[in-house]
Amino acid sequence: MYRYDEFDHAFVAARVSQFRDQVERRLSGDISEEAFKPLRLMNGVYLQLHAYMLRVAVPYGTLNSRQMRKLGHIARIYDRGYGHFTTRQNIQFNWPALSDIPAILEELAEVEMHAIQTSGNCIRNVTADHFAGAAADEVADPRPYAEILRQWSSVHPEFSYLPRKFKIAVTAAERDRAAIQVHDIGLQLKKDAQGRLGFAVWIGGGQGRTPLLAKKIKDFLPEADLLSYVTAIMRVYNLHGRRDNKFKARIKILVHETGVEKLTQEIDAEWAQLKDGALKLPEADVAAINAYFAPPELAPRAEGWGELAAWQKSDSGFASWVGRNVAPHRHPDYAMVTISLKPIGGIPGDASADQMDAVARLAQEFGHDQIRVTHEQNLVLPHVALADLEPLYRALLTDGLATANAGLITDIIACPGLDYCALANARSIPVAQEISNRFADPARQADIGDLKIKISGCINACGHHHVGHIGILGVEKKGEELYQISLGGSGDENASIGQITGRGFGPDQITDAIETIVATYLANRTGADEPFIDCYRRIGADPFKAALYGSEAQAA
Amino acid sequence: MTVIWTQTGIVENDPWTQPSAEDGPKLLPLAEALEHAQDNAPFGVVLQPADDVRALAPVLDRLILVALTFPAFSDGRAFSQAMLLRERLGYKAELRAVGTVLLDQIPLMLRTGFDSFAVEHAPTIQRLIDKRLPGIDLHYQPAADAAAQTPGYSWRRTALLNG
Structure with missing residues (x-):
């Protein structure tokens, strides 16, 4: 996964002190509540019914065990012992004190996390297929592109006061597990006839009070043009999206009212001016970001085949868990494991601090230190050897995390x-x-x-x-x-x-x-x-x- | 009271905001500015967010000020207008933010090419005088300011906001 360098660390630290200053000015009265609201929202702080809520970004749903432990720690120290994983692959803490939030942000920064742009009328946390990097059917890992978009969109000077929120999702398989057609921009990573990587680009999907499916406006955008093309879309939207009615301000309404052909022409005209400029992605940069997402070394574990069959025969509970929550990995000796956060009668997406610690421990022991958050409010260990499934299942059972219902009627x-x-x-x-x-x-x-x-x-x-x-x-x-x-x-x-x-x-x-x-x-x-x-x-x-x-x- | 600020400090005797600027340069809305293009005197133009900045292309060489309007701090259209003026049209003269100009948006305005600010909000004016802008010196995207490319990824830039 992506690792911060000095630049990223300094950026997040500066963002935390910027927010601290904003909170202080709000408390001293130098900022009105109206002017403060978008500032706190752009840092993930909501005022809810009973308390403030902090929404922490989990970029493209990828976590390591150290980060998961930190989330558990925050739940335990600053909240009421649990957190809530959301449909945007993020986590929300429901009960933090406003005065603790700068300290929480500093704790998050220690493990390369933040709450930047998890709300507000800006480009939100970029989401991706939760099986990215492990699924057998993907053409390449979509997360490096989500990471490039995450960086580029962070505190974007032109696109921080958009007509409305803006959500981008990236997938890399025909089988769409990232719901790209209900996002403001949906990107499907694919290869052209020459084997070069690029994207099918969809715009104008969204839910809310006017649900609309996205329209495909480009069948193949070369990867080098990702940022220039997205900038062209954003600029046209920022200038022309409706601002007279917040319920008609999403890009889906602009697409609907302008017509997709005319809007595509405007976007392409803007892109023609941008595509050979400073936003062109150098191959070396794409390769460098990709290197962070190199798959873990997966040693052959062929013994798992026989063991798995034997365990399934002797334990029907284990067998049904494997049947529902275990999906094929691109490596035949490995599997992708869904950890259901939907126990019978439970609160969908909630996890206790102890459960977060348990998942962190199991990811280290059995999962090459990788964890994913799904938009269906579950967790995933993407790289588990078949030979480790049984001990993993036993451990999950102990922590109430072995509900065998992925994709079933109770996986709500x-x-x-x-x-x-x-x-x-x-x-x-x-x-x-x-x-x-x-x-x-x-x-x-x-x-x-x-x-x-x-x-x-x-x-x-x-x-x-x-x-x-x-x-x-x-x-x-x-x-x-x-x-x-x-x-x-x-x-x-x-x-x-x-x-x-x-x-x-x-x-x-x-x-x-x-x-x-x-x-x-x-x-x-x-x-x-x-x-x-x-x-x-x-x-x-x-x-x-x-x-x-x-x-x-x-x-x- | 409206104060004009640039990165060199508060501007005294700004010609555009003098009450009796009868013979001073004129600040015109877009339609009048395009008509005014007939004579040769330099002038200024004040645009609204729905105006197309590209309409200024034929008169650009006589413009000495473009003012872009923020009808509310949350209306971000002028950020894109500024980018188009600077990057697309190559406009080099003064670019002023007018309307609701508040402290927390000024760093973004600087990045998108604004270099002068008409500010009414007293706490904002004080922070500007103190040279304590609440921005970040590290950026993940090229824009229209003089931020320098830094080693590493092509999209990174740095600039010292408070000098």
């Missing part, structure tokens, strides 16, 4: 909702917990198969409900919480926005409604090999609406 994404968030209209966490409890039976979950439930507590869609196979949106109606259901969403390479089924359900009805949807799927699927999303796409919404609303559906 949920935003913090009204339990924490100042923007929320409804609670998300209790809904996730109740659904998780209802479907707790492992055999039942296995029978239902791949199914993504995503829950947001307001229209801002942090819980990605628009791209859930089943999406749940909490709204407030006449002082009551109400949950709207949408079906058929997907955030992968076959991205789609879910369609609302009809009227919403109260907190005491929503789990029954999910059960009805699941029963309808089970009754209609061609067999266990037809997953929910395929079945939905085949039969459409009507059978689900009929089951949910009965004769009302016909009337509506």
Whole structure:
């Protein structure tokens, strides 16, 4: 992974003292609350319902054990003993005191971490495929490019006061695990016919109150042109994005209102002026950043094949964990392991300080010191030998981290909702917990198969409900919480926005409604090999609406 | 009271902000500036964020001041206008930030090519007088200022903000 040099260390230290000065000026009254708000947001500090919240950047979801231990330490010392991993591969601390935040930032800087641009109307933390660097299907590791973008976008003088927030995601496989089509810019690393690396460029995807899928505006951008092209997009957006209405200020609205062809022409015209300038990436720089991401030396561990088969035969719990949470690595003797942060009835994405320490220890012992955070709010050990899976599983069991539900109905994404968030209209966490409890039976979950439930507590869609196979949106109606259901969403390479089924359900009805949807799927699927999303796409919404609303559906 | 600041300090008797500058140089909005281009006297122009700075190309050689407006500190369009003026059009004369000009945005304005600032906010003026700008001397991107390329990656720059 990337290692800071003197320049990076000095930069982060300067950013911390800059923030300390800003806090002091706010306290002395030299900055108004209005002027201070974007300054604290650009350093990850939110004012939530009950307390300040600090969102720490985990660039492209990559951590080492030292960093994970530091996060555990911060949870223990400055918070209430836990942290919350988010859908943007970051971690949030929910209860820090404002006066402690400069000290927390200094602690983070010790392990090459920060909270820069985890909020605000600027270029946010760049996300990437959580299996990057290990997946068998990637053309190259996308993280070096995410790192270059991270550096280039840090305290960018031209793009720190954009019309609205701006999110960039990078993937390097046909199978899109980074949800690039619902980002402001989505980049797919690929090779051209000559084997040179470059990017397919998508713009204008996003969720929120107007969910839109991104449009592809370039099929192949040479890697050397990455920064000049992204600058051209940003400049056109900064100048022309709407600033009259914050709900229409994302680039997706500019794409929609201008038309993708006209906007692409403007971007290309701007790029023509920039492409041979100072932003051109020298090969040597790309190679130097790539070198930081060189895969670990993976010694042959062929003994794992036989051992794994024997362990699976003798322990059905282990076997089902391997079946759900272990994915093939590009090295045949190794695997990628998903550590579920979705225990039955738990809070999606939460991890205790002890669990963070445990993951750090296990990453060192079995995982070449590498950890990833997924946008589905789980953790990943990307390089584990098959021969180490059984001892790893035993250790995870002890710490409550061996839930075998990756990709299943209880692997729910949920935003913090009204339990924490100042923007929320409804609670998300209790809904996730109740659904998780209802479907707790492992055999039942296995029978239902791949199914993504995503829950947001307001229209801002942090819980990605628009791209859930089943999406749940909490709204407030006449002082009551109400949950709207949408079906058929997907955030992968076959991205789609879910369609609302009809009227919403109260907190005491929503789990029954999910059960009805699941029963309808089970009754209609061609067999266990037809997953929910395929079945939905085949039969459409009507059978689900009929089951949910009965004769009302016909009337509506 | 509005104070004009540049990196050499507070500007006394700024010709553009004198109340009785009848015979001084004129500061015109874009449309009038383009008309004014008929005569040969030097002049200044004040642009709004929606104006296209590229329209100034034909009159650039007679412009002695361009003022770009920040209607609110959070409206960042003038950063891009400044970049286009400096980098694309090659404008070399004074580039002034007007409107809501606050301390924490001034380092970014300096980087994008502004070199003069019309400031009303008293705590901001004090920090400018004290030469205590709250910026960072290390940068991860080229811009329109005189920041030097440093050893290492091509995109890195350094500049001493407070001299």
